[in-house]
Amino acid sequence: MAALRPAGDFDRSYEQDMAVVRRPWQWAGLVVGLLVVLSAPLWGSAYLVGTANTIFYTIIAVQGLNVLTGYTGQISLGQAAFMLVGGYTSALVTTHLGLPFPLAVLVAGLATGLVGLLFGLPSLRVKGFYLAMATLAAQFIIPWLSRHAFPDLLGGTSGRIDVPVPVLLGVSFSEQRLYYYLSLAALIVTTLLVLNISRSRLGRALVSIRDNDLAAELLGVNLFQYKLRAFFLASFLAGVAGALKAHSQRGVGTEFGYGLEESIILLGMLVIGGLGTNLGPFLGVTAVVLLQDLARVTGQFLSELFPAIQSRLLNSFRPIFFGLVLMIFLIFRVARPGPPLADDQGGVAVAAVCAVIRNQE
Amino acid sequence: MDRNAAILSVEDVSLHFGANAALSGVSFDVRPGEIRAIIGPNGAGKTSILNCISGFYRPQQGRILFKGQHDLTQTPTDSIAALGLARTFQNIALYTGLSTLDNLMAARHIHMKQNMLQSMLYWGAAQREEVRHRQVVEEIIDFLEIAHIRKAVVGALPYGLRKRVELGRALAMQPDLLLLDEPMAGMNLEEKEDMARFILDIYERRGVTIVLIEHDMGLVMDISDRVVVLDFGRVIADGPPDAIKQDEKVIQAYLGEAN
Known part of the structure; x- marks a missing residue:
């Protein structure tokens, strides 16, 4: 990523060269961006703030998927189920143990990480499609367990339990405008962690598994250990995202989704935003969420223009528009040099994007 | 010819895939500080022996001693790097999605100590x-004179440069023994x-012992100290370049057509 710079402008140390934010305009962009995001609840509508909140915790889940699928090249179709684990864990430790919210989120992440390790074990033996099948098992087992195991704790067949409103330092985060800051804080922390992973020993080991696992082994990377680390990190982040989602929705359980479709959509968001790039989760999640709105608005506008076919337009316009825009998105993504998709992952990626489009109908 | 002095000794290695014998009773040694060439016609088993040394293939018979004490046929593949052995591949096995710099940094993996948490905090x-x-x-x-492509993504580089980056990656591991599989193909x-x-x-200034597979005869004879010749999975000759050039069996199997 060699950006052109004015003559005479150069780094004076490797620390400078390796820094994430290093140009004055990058600092300026960061400050302005943070100011806008921090002040959004003051000037934004309730709808905007609520949507942004959803985008924030979804990005965290997709960041986890990015570590696993984008960096390490291991496809997972169970991210939503891992979010469910995180949501339940956080709900249970706050309700029954009275843990404070930040600690509960951390515990939720760690617990989900351990569950993820369990489902990562098959990655020693299988790759590609077959690993996707193995993670699919998680996506079916976990929600099933949540409805059938410990009905007193997990809500049984009702598929939901209530989650308390987080209270920190005497402030109750019941309002979306306040809760927004919790999600934002978590997102900032996870973004820093993910950035650091991608530029250090851990991240290089993960990418080397994706790009050439034989060579990685010869360069001293223990494949199994590092794949498990990737699974742990992915589920850790899913757990954090799940905890945030549960507290935001004040409830958790299969009633709130967490199904296979959601897992595939998370993967679709990642593919759309860019596998294996740190910006990918941000672009993908924001694009998919905002496009839904854009499609709705454009559809309404068109139906006013063509009242004769109004009913048909409103039904079919959204998926068509969505599919078209995503195709454009993908074409431009693919044209750009970057980590290529392995052959057996391309199919899964296409399927994931199709699921996102289908979801619009 | 002190056998104990050898940095690598391949002893009676046999490898077969089903009924096909890739290697039959191959033995040779590599002394510290020499360039050792392995030559032979296509399908002679040159890359197979390299794959046995680097732990990709497990021979059914024989052993491969590295530095006199480590039997590479019994060592897990991912532990071989830390013993001081690196290699390049015939058809380039770089991390195509990473920059030149990151490819070389990835080779420092075995020399770095930071754990997962430290990597995440980067502090x-x-x-x-x-x-x-x-x-x-x-x-x-x-x-290696690749400063200009330091931050270029390796997948987009031309073939010759990728070969050079791969050599750089092997060097970054600071090996005692370097296996080069057709570096000039x-x-x-x-x-x-x-x-x-x-x-x-690399050989003169860094004192790295090199095992080289190469098809360019003129070049092999120029730069190597000793040459081992394989044909149909067997060693048919072993000695200094001058002796190899005169060897009847070698000329018949290989050089006859080439020269």
Whole structure:
């Protein structure tokens, strides 16, 4: 990523060269961006703030998927189920143990990480499609367990339990405008962690598994250990995202989704935003969420223009528009040099994007 | 011919895939500080023996002693790097999605100490470690004259440069023994001469022992100290280049057509 710079402008140390934010305009962009995001609840509508909140915790889940699928090249179709684990864990430790919210989120992440390790074990033996099948098992087992195991704790067949409103330092985060800051804080922390992973020993080991696992082994990377680390990190982040989602929705359980479709959509968001790039989760999640709105608005506008076919337009316009825009998105993504998709992952990626489009109908 | 002095000794190695014997009773040794060439016609088992040494293939018979004490046929593949052995591949096995710099940094994996948590926090010791290893890597980048592609993504580089980056990645592991599988295949004369110069420099200035598979006879005879010739999975000759050139069996099997 060699950006052109004015003559005479150069780094004076490797620390400078390796820094994430290093140009004055990058600092300026960061400050302005943070100011806008921090002040959004003051000037934004309730709808905007609520949507942004959803985008924030979804990005965290997709960041986890990015570590696993984008960096390490291991496809997972169970991210939503891992979010469910995180949501339940956080709900249970706050309700029954009275843990404070930040600690509960951390515990939720760690617990989900351990569950993820369990489902990562098959990655020693299988790759590609077959690993996707193995993670699919998680996506079916976990929600099933949540409805059938410990009905007193997990809500049984009702598929939901209530989650308390987080209270920190005497402030109750019941309002979306306040809760927004919790999600934002978590997102900032996870973004820093993910950035650091991608530029250090851990991240290089993960990418080397994706790009050439034989060579990685010869360069001293223990494949199994590092794949498990990737699974742990992915589920850790899913757990954090799940905890945030549960507290935001004040409830958790299969009633709130967490199904296979959601897992595939998370993967679709990642593919759309860019596998294996740190910006990918941000672009993908924001694009998919905002496009839904854009499609709705454009559809309404068109139906006013063509009242004769109004009913048909409103039904079919959204998926068509969505599919078209995503195709454009993908074409431009693919044209750009970057980590290529392995052959057996391309199919899964296409399927994931199709699921996102289908979801619009 | 002190056998104990050998940095690598391949002893009676046999490898077969089903009924096909790839290697039958292959034995040779590599002494510290020499360039050892392995030659032979296509399908003779040159790459197979390299794959046995680097732990990809497990021979059914025989052993491969590294530094007199480690039997590589019994060592897990991912532990071989730390013993001081590195290799390049016939058809380039770089991390195509990473930059040249990151490919070389990835080779520092075995020399770096930071754990998962330190990598995630990237603070203090971890950052200092990254900078320290960056200095080692930059020195290799200078040596191989690839500074201009330092931050280019490797997948987009031309073939000759990728070969050079792969050599750099192997060097960044700071091995005692370097296995090169056809480092000059598919190169033009100029690129070949560059590569030969780098190999000689690695050997002379860095004191790395080199095992080389190469098809260019003139070049092999010029730069190697001793040559082992394989044909149909057997050693048919072993000795200094001058003796190999005169060897009847070698001429019949291989050189006859080439020269």
